[in-house]
Amino acid sequence: EATVERIAAGEVVERPSSVVKELVENSLDADATRVEVTVERGGKDGVTVADDGIGMTETEVRRAVEEHTTSKIRDIDDLESGVGTLGFRGEALHAVGAVSRLTITTRPRSDRDVDSRRGTELTVEGGEVTSVEPAGCPEGTTIEVDDLFFNVPARRKYLKQDGTEFAHVNTVVTSYALANPDIAVSLTHDGRETFATTGQNDRREAVMSVYGREVAESMVEVSAGGEGGGESGDDGDAALPDGPLGGVSGLVSHPETTRSTREYLSTYVNGRYVTAGAVRDAVIEAYGHQLAPDRYPFAVLFLDVPAGDVDVNVHPRKLEVRFADEEGVREQIEAAVESALLEDGL
Ligand code: ADP
Ligand code: MG
Numbered sequence: 001e002a003t004v005e006r007i008a009a010g011e012v013v014e015r016p017s018s019v020v021k022e023l024v025e026n027s028l029d030a031d032a033t034r035v036e037v038t039v040e041r042g043g044k045d046g047v048t049v050a051d052d053g054i055g056m057t058e059t060e061v062r063r064a065v066e067e068h069t070t071s072k073i074r075d076i077d078d079l080e081s082g083v084g085t086l087g088f089r090g091e092a093l094h095a096v097g098a099v100s101r102l103t104i105t106t107r108p109r110s111d112r113d114v115d116s117r118r119g120t121e122l123t124v125e126g127g128e129v130t131s132v133e134p135a136g137c138p139e140g141t142t143i144e145v146d147d148l149f150f151n152v153p154a155r156r157k158y159l160k161q162d163g164t165e166f167a168h169v170n171t172v173v174t175s176y177a178l179a180n181p182d183i184a185v186s187l188t189h190d191g192r193e194t195f196a197t198t199g200q201n202d203r204r205e206a207v208m209s210v211y212g213r214e215v216a217e218s219m220v221e222v223s224a225g226g227e228g229g230g231e232s233g234d235d236g237d238a239a240l241p242d243g244p245l246g247g248v249s250g251l252v253s254h255p256e257t258t259r260s261t262r263e264y265l266s267t268y269v270n271g272r273y274v275t276a277g278a279v280r281d282a283v284i285e286a287y288g289h290q291l292a293p294d295r296y297p298f299a300v301l302f303l304d305v306p307a308g309d310v311d312v313n314v315h316p317r318k319l320e321v322r323f324a325d326e327e328g329v330r331e332q333i334e335a336a337v338e339s340a341l342l343e344d345g346l
Contacts, residue, residue: 012095015159016043017168019145022092024176027051030141033199037173038188042165044148052140055108058120062132065124067094097124100148106141126151170194174210175273178266178300181206207251207300211264215298218254220344222301224336238339243328246304248336253298255290263296269303269310274321282330286337
């Protein structure tokens with residue numbers, strides 16, 4: 001039983017960045033306006049996510065670490081037959097607790113209709129709740145995950161060097177920070193702050209916090225298609241050729257300030273962070289010969305895709321998506337980015 005549970009947990013939690021992803025998503029779900037992520041040694045020695053969200057009562061936090069959907073994972077055969085495609089609603093916290101030492105400190109926000117005077121600290125070690133105590137703490141929730149995979153040596157061994165694990169964590173936190181400019185998101189690694197956004201709901205400001213001032217100030221705004229779904233011309237939106245996308249918006253780097261030897265491409269489909277080969281190719285194509293050799297653009301692009309035109313039947317933790325009409329998407333993105341660069345006189 002315990003073994004199956006640990007294997008199941010390993011399906012949800014692959015590495016420190018998967019812990020970070022689940023915890024940050026929970027903070028956003030909890031209506032937080034501030035999310036602070038702190039990791040030690042790439043997250044291998046510790047991941048802490050603190051938020052000012054709605055918090056939990058003692059009853060709620062006890063329930064939060066229970067297993068919700070046991071029926072989905074009955075044995076190893078289930079796992080191998082691709083249970084992952086079923087999703088893991090209600091599984092994340094339980095799964096993290098099964099393979100780490102987990103401490104949740106939480107207090108309900110005072111605007112909730114529950115007793116918000118006292119907080120609770122709950123600890124889990126390798127899947128066992130080891131203590132539940134009253135705690136003095138601010139409103140909101142802080143979740144600390146120490147010694148990830150301490151009880152699954154095979155998994156622990158598979159973790160990469162600190163720098164590599166941190167790069168994954170950075171990608172995850174950056175993607176949420178850029179998609180949620182109205183929330184103050186910060187990331188600290190081994191005591192040094194990597195970035196912090198202000199939460200002032202300004203996309204360019206969020207980009208500046210993450211990528212630096214020079215890049216952000218020179219970025220070019222992309223806005224094509226828009227809410228009207230193909231009706232171009234209004235609110236200054238550029239025309240979008242017919243195709244699967246209803247709209248393309250965001251920011252792309254100015255060719256002249258694009259000196260990066262690595263691409264920083266954040267793509268969101270209907271608000272969800274994804275990677276998509278078609279999008280990457282189209283953005284690079286749109287720059288044509290304007291980029292120096294071996295230089296790659298920065299881009300933060302939000303795509304509106306009607307349900308049915310994106311393959312949603314992918315593993316819940318796999319980020320790569322495919323579109324039913326890849327060629328159509330590619331053409332639309334290339335057109336949207338090209339017209340943004342043109343409008344900027346490039
Ligand atoms: P899910 O998010 O799919 O419901 P999780 O295992 O990630 O499952 O979380 C279980 C529950 O714990 C959530 O539904 C929520 O009620 C509670 N919870 C988790 N994190 C937080 C948080 N940061 N603030 C408030 N409640 C939380
Ligand atoms: Mg969750």
